[in-house]
Amino acid sequence: xxxxxxxxxxxxxxxxxxxxxxxxxxxxxxxxxxxxxxxxxxxxxxxxxxxxxxxxxxxxxxxxxxxxxxxxxxxxx
Numbered sequence: 001x002x003x004x005x006x007x008x009x010x011x012x013x014x015x016x017x018x019x020x021x022x023x024x025x026x027x028x029x030x031x032x033x034x035x036x037x038x039x040x041x042x043x044x045x046x047x048x049x050x051x052x053x054x055x056x057x058x059x060x061x062x063x064x065x066x067x068x069x070x071x072x073x074x075x076x077x
Contacts, residue, residue: 011038015046022072024052027061035061044068 009017019025029035040061043051049070053062056077065071 011042012046015039015042015048019043019046019048021048021050022052023048024054026054028055029059030057035059037061040064043070 027036027040037060041064044064047068047070049068050072051065051070053065053071053074054076055062055074062071062074062076066074
């Protein structure tokens with residue numbers, strides 16, 4: 001429910017606007033802390049796949065995306 005001129009938007013709006021199948025996404029945070037889980041859940045909800053995911057460390061976030069079959073390629077430490 002963004003207002004005119006505002007850059008604030010819901011996770012649903014952000015994923016619809018900026019993420020398309022085949023996108024390269026880099027998730028920040030550290031292990032289980034400060035990960036954008038709402039965005040990952042929204043990717044699963046919208047079923048946007050064929051993703052190239054880059055991130056540091058492992059966490060439930062990429063497990064959720066992989067389990068949903070949305071990751072084509074992942075680079076992680």
